[in-house]
Amino acid sequence: MGSCVVVELHRNVLIWSKVIDEIVRIERKIFPKHESLARSFDEELNKRNNGLLYSDVDGDVAGYVMYSWPSSLCASITKLAVKEGYRRQGHGEALLEEAIKKCRARSVHRISLHVDPSRTPAVTLYMKFGFRIDDLIEGYYSPDRNAYRMYLDFDGNQQNGV
Numbered sequence: 001m002g003s004c005v006v007v008e009l010h011r012n013v014l015i016w017s018k019v020i021d022e023i024v025r026i027e028r029k030i031f032p033k034h035e036s037l038a039r040s041f042d043e044e045l046n047k048r049n050n051g052l053l054y055s056d057v058d059g060d061v062a063g064y065v066m067y068s069w070p071s072s073l074c075a076s077i078t079k080l081a082v083k084e085g086y087r088r089q090g091h092g093e094a095l096l097e098e099a100i101k102k103c104r105a106r107s108v109h110r111i112s113l114h115v116d117p118s119r120t121p122a123v124t125l126y127m128k129f130g131f132r133i134d135d136l137i138e139g140y141y142s143p144d145r146n147a148y149r150m151y152l153d154f155d156g157n158q159q160n161g162v
């Protein structure tokens, strides 16, 4: 993976806008408009109980994951993406693992997410971490695009690879 490090983005850091600009560019490239957070990243991150981690490769943003913990019981992965040129090098796995750790540190019992079933790499990655498909929600993203709702539950000892 080269010299890669997963970093938590904090609002008070100098590189905040540089990182957000880069993430917005990636977001626009990868996701269709109705699924993109490009226009609302700043607003989303201003909300309490939201976190963003990104994968830094020698100053370049290789990918990012956004997560939130709306209650003390449940967290969610709201976005995960890796730039095309950095895929299949372990960035997605490293980001998801770190996001799960952050959520677990808040003692939640469940992490849930939504993903388009046609996004096979993402669905496979989530399953690798123990996420299960809970439901198929028709028209979730748009009238002709559905979503799997997936979840990962923790009991007292379960580690799910992290």
Ligand SMILES: CC(C)(COP(=O)(O)OP(=O)(O)OC[C@H]1O[C@@H](n2cnc3c(N)ncnc32)[C@H](O)[C@@H]1OP(=O)(O)O)[C@@H](O)C(=O)NCCC(=O)NCCS
Binding pocket: 030, 078, 079, 080, 081, 082, 083, 086, 087, 088, 089, 090, 091, 092, 093, 094, 115, 116, 119, 120, 121, 122, 124, 125, 128
């Ligand atoms: C999903 C995504 C984040 C994976 O990132 P990545 O850095 O390429 O993934 P990794 O290299 O860490 O791979 C980890 C695991 O993911 C799964 N995976 C990744 N790419 C895959 C592919 N093309 N086909 C099948 N499984 C794949 C595998 O389980 C892999 O484990 P393995 O290497 O032991 O087989 C990336 O493909 C992506 O950004 N996709 C577009 C955005 C998206 O769909 N986001 C999710 C919805 S919000």
